[in-house]
Amino acid sequence: MGDTKIRQRDAQRTRHNILQAAQTVFSTRPYSEASLKDICRIAGVNVALVNRYFGSKELLFEMALSAALDVSIFVSVPRQDFGRAVAKVFTQNEPEGINPLPMLVYASAQSSTRDMAVNLVNERILAPFASWVGGKRGQVIAAQIMAIATGYFTYRLILPLEPFESKQRKAMETWLTESLQVLIDNA
Amino acid sequence: MGDTKIRQRDAQRTRHNILQAAQTVFSTRPYSEASLKDICRIAGVNVALVNRYFGSKELLFEMALSAALDVSIFVSVPRQDFGRAVAKVFTQNEPEGINPLPMLVYASAQSSTRDMAVNLVNERILAPFASWVGGKRGQVIAAQIMAIATGYFTYRLILPLEPFESKQRKAMETWLTESLQVLIDNA
DNA sequence: TTAGTATGTAAATTCGGATTTACTTATGTG
DNA sequence: CACATAAGTAAATCCGAATTTACATACTAA
Numbered sequence: 001m002g003d004t005k006i007r008q009r010d011a012q013r014t015r016h017n018i019l020q021a022a023q024t025v026f027s028t029r030p031y032s033e034a035s036l037k038d039i040c041r042i043a044g045v046n047v048a049l050v051n052r053y054f055g056s057k058e059l060l061f062e063m064a065l066s067a068a069l070d071v072s073i074f075v076s077v078p079r080q081d082f083g084r085a086v087a088k089v090f091t092q093n094e095p096e097g098i099n100p101l102p103m104l105v106y107a108s109a110q111s112s113t114r115d116m117a118v119n120l121v122n123e124r125i126l127a128p129f130a131s132w133v134g135g136k137r138g139q140v141i142a143a144q145i146m147a148i149a150t151g152y153f154t155y156r157l158i159l160p161l162e163p164f165e166s167k168q169r170k171a172m173e174t175w176l177t178e179s180l181q182v183l184i185d186n187a
Numbered sequence: 188m189g190d191t192k193i194r195q196r197d198a199q200r201t202r203h204n205i206l207q208a209a210q211t212v213f214s215t216r217p218y219s220e221a222s223l224k225d226i227c228r229i230a231g232v233n234v235a236l237v238n239r240y241f242g243s244k245e246l247l248f249e250m251a252l253s254a255a256l257d258v259s260i261f262v263s264v265p266r267q268d269f270g271r272a273v274a275k276v277f278t279q280n281e282p283e284g285i286n287p288l289p290m291l292v293y294a295s296a297q298s299s300t301r302d303m304a305v306n307l308v309n310e311r312i313l314a315p316f317a318s319w320v321g322g323k324r325g326q327v328i329a330a331q332i333m334a335i336a337t338g339y340f341t342y343r344l345i346l347p348l349e350p351f352e353s354k355q356r357k358a359m360e361t362w363l364t365e366s367l368q369v370l371i372d373n374a
Numbered sequence: 375t376t377a378g379t380a381t382g383t384a385a386a387t388t389c390g391g392a393t394t395t396a397c398t399t400a401t402g403t404g
Numbered sequence: 405c406a407c408a409t410a411a412g413t414a415a416a417t418c419c420g421a422a423t424t425t426a427c428a429t430a431c432t433a434a
Contacts, residue, residue: 007400007401008399008400008401008411008412009399009400009401009410009411009412010411011410011411014411014412029298030295030296030297030298030301031296032219032296032297032391033297033298035390035391035392036391036392036393037391037392045412046411046412046413046414047392047393047413048393048394048395048412048413048414049411049412049413050392050393051392051393051394052411052412056392056393057391057392057393104346105292105295105341106295106296107346108217108292108293108296108341108345108346109217109218109219109293109295109296110217110219110220111216111217111220114217114345114346117346118346118347118348121346121348122348122349126348126349126350137358139349139350139355140350140355140358140359140362142350143342143348143349143350143351143355143359144359144362146338146342146348147335147338147339147341147342148334148335148338149338150337150338150341150342151333151334151335151336151337151338151339151341152334152338154292154295154334154337154338154341155330155333155334155337158295158301159291159294159295159301159304159305159308160305161305161308161309161313161330161333162309162313162326162330163313163326163327163329163330164330168326168327168330171324171327172327172330172331175327175331179366194430194431195381195382195429195430195431196380196381196382196429196430196431197381198380198381201381201382219421222420222421222422223421223422223423224421224422232382233382233383233384234383234422234423235382235383235384235423235424235425236381236382236383237422237423238422238423238424239381239382243422243423244421244422244423
């Protein structure tokens with residue numbers, strides 16, 4: 001029949017699988033507990049290939065974080081919906097799956113990954129955010145938004161505290177939404 | 188002369204030295220980079236003694252965090268000074284020295300230390316804080332305060348971003364102070 | 375003073391993960 | 405087809421830290 005032959009070996013696909021698995025794993029456990037073995041089991045790939053394609057665990061982490069960091073979801077929305085838009089992303093119920101915020105926090109567990117993460121956050125989040133907010137105070141406001149979002153997220157997924165999850169959760173979400181929106185409104 | 192004999196061997200003192208050094212080291216570098224060798228060099232003590240006196244690195248970390256966590260500085264101040272009081276602690280210029288916030292963040296780098304930290308934070312910070320704030324919304328407000336403070340701190344010391352350090356720093360401090368105070372005022 | 379225990383030390387052991395190595399198998403090109 | 409090389413594999417190696425061990429010395433109480 002017209003079935004096209006499928007490559008059993010495909011560097012592109014393998015590389016892609018590793019990166020994808022890495023994003024998932026690095027999003028869901030601390031760097032030190034995210035083993036290459038885990039990642040490669042999920043990717044269906046031999047461990048040695050990580051070094052062939054990415055050089056090291058550290059560089060793989062950099063790729064994974066870099067590929068996941070994206071501010072465009074937040075700044076492609078009408079300003080009056082900003083708070084809601086961010087809150088929506090930050091409160092959604094998927095502890096599994098690719099998520100740059102945990103990666104960011106986990107990056108702080110090692111100086112090398114931390115330094116790398118700081119650079120990425122500056123270039124990819126803070127700077128574009130600041131210019132979207134605009135004005136002389138743009139960068140300061142962007143920083144405030146990041147602080148609130150990160151703090152919220154820390155106690156929601158990294159160090160889970162009751163109020164961020166239980167019945168009080170609704171109140172927390174409302175607060176998050178409103179306090180972010182206020183920052184934009186007063187920018 | 189009347190010089191009293193000084194003990195060369197003193198379990199109490201040794202234990203204390205280890206704990207103190209541990210608090211310093213765990214406050215200034217990620218858990219995985221805070222080696223027992225480092226801690227014991229600072230404490231002037233043999234590495235094996237950590238296990239004799241504390242059982243393991245993990246338990247030593249628990250002791251260190253537990254001993255450093257203390258909410259009383261914040262809740263022993265008149266309510267109208269709350270924002271200023273917290274901001275003062277969180278913006279002081281001593282990256283060195285004992286500091287529970289970094290330990291808390293670094294605790295998230297390992298599931299065991301993370302779980303332990305979550306329990307400690309609940310008992311020693313969130314709960315007393317909530318009852319100090321009082322009322323039905325006490326716990327929610329306490330959680331909001333913690334989120335802001337932690338987020339701020341994260342980008343000030345753990346993943347250092349420009350606005351938290353440079354000329355814009357004053358603006359950030361003012362924002363921190365005011366947004367915390369507002370939470371208390373409206374409680 | 376001396377025996378027994380508390381304290382301290384140096385070195386051996388363990389351990390688990392990342393990285394390297396030497397090798398095998400597929401792919402597609404002339 | 406046969407060869408060169410890209411892609412993949414299994415196992416060996418490395419590595420650094422925590423922990424254990426076996427031993428040495430100080431302290432105290434009888």
